[in-house]
Amino acid sequence: MENVDTAHTPEGAQAPVEFFSKSLPGRTSASTIDVDGSNVAYWTYEPVEAxxxxxxxxxxxxxxGDHHGLLRVADQLPDMRLIMPDLPAFGSSEPVVGDEHSVARYGMFIKHFMEALGLGPDTVLLGHSFGSIVASHFAADYPGAVNPLILVNPIASPALEGPKGLMTKLAVFYYWAAARLPKAPGLALLRNRVVVRVMSVTMAKTKDKQLRRFIHGQHDAYFSAFANRESLLESFKASVSGTVGDVAERLNLPVLLIAGEKDEIATLPDQYKLMALLPDARLEVIPGVGHLIHYETPAPAAAAIRDFLKDNPA
Structure with a gap:
């Protein structure tokens, strides 16, 4: 495995303040903790009023991604405590030691991270996109560990099947080729600003020019903060090989699905199919947004989360 490359970690990047409230810095604390031999960075956002x-x-x-992606949602929930780790091998966290970065391994990370922080079964678990796969599989494999479950832009159908299959296979080849090239050109391919910008432009649906610039800036700053090519390829394979639907029938807890009307990755028809598989589910559809609910429509997402938690108290 290559050494961790820290040249592209997000510590120096700053987000425009106009997209966040003035109270957010005062709620924020950064920490690190050892989980299974890896140094993991995480951020805690305390309630504005204790x-x-x-x-x-x-x-x-x-x-x-890393913890920055969900910051606007955290900012819209000032009455709650949010704990946001950078997953192993992303952001400022080290890769897992001696194991593959699979969905199951990330689930084990959640288990040990919660144990290390003393987080009990009343903890709410939220996952976005690939995080929805990891979070749902964890909830299925460790029943009673969390309650309830919130999935934002949940991955409901296999990425290698259907109309998205060809593009996914091309992406698999992209990550495979980057991992096989010598280190310098391989990293240059993965961190190519044109490739990152194409991804960002494709996902962004907002017509607000300032917000689009903010989203592209976030992706430029944080989308390439991964530890090394090997762990990135493993994580990508995990992201396209599983879905929430794989474990839907085993999720015997309340589940909130927050979907984007224009999501081309986690399409709306697939969200309705997923909801039908879940024993206890609610679907909130946010109009006019795609796969970037966490950037484009954090307020409606936070409102849906707050209503859901009122109906599912600790």
């Missing part, structure tokens, strides 16, 4: 019964939400980000 409340004994404030809900705790553990947030799992998507593929090639």
């Amino acid at each position: 409340k004994e019964n404030a809900r705790t939400i553990l947030v799992i980000h998507g593929f090639r």
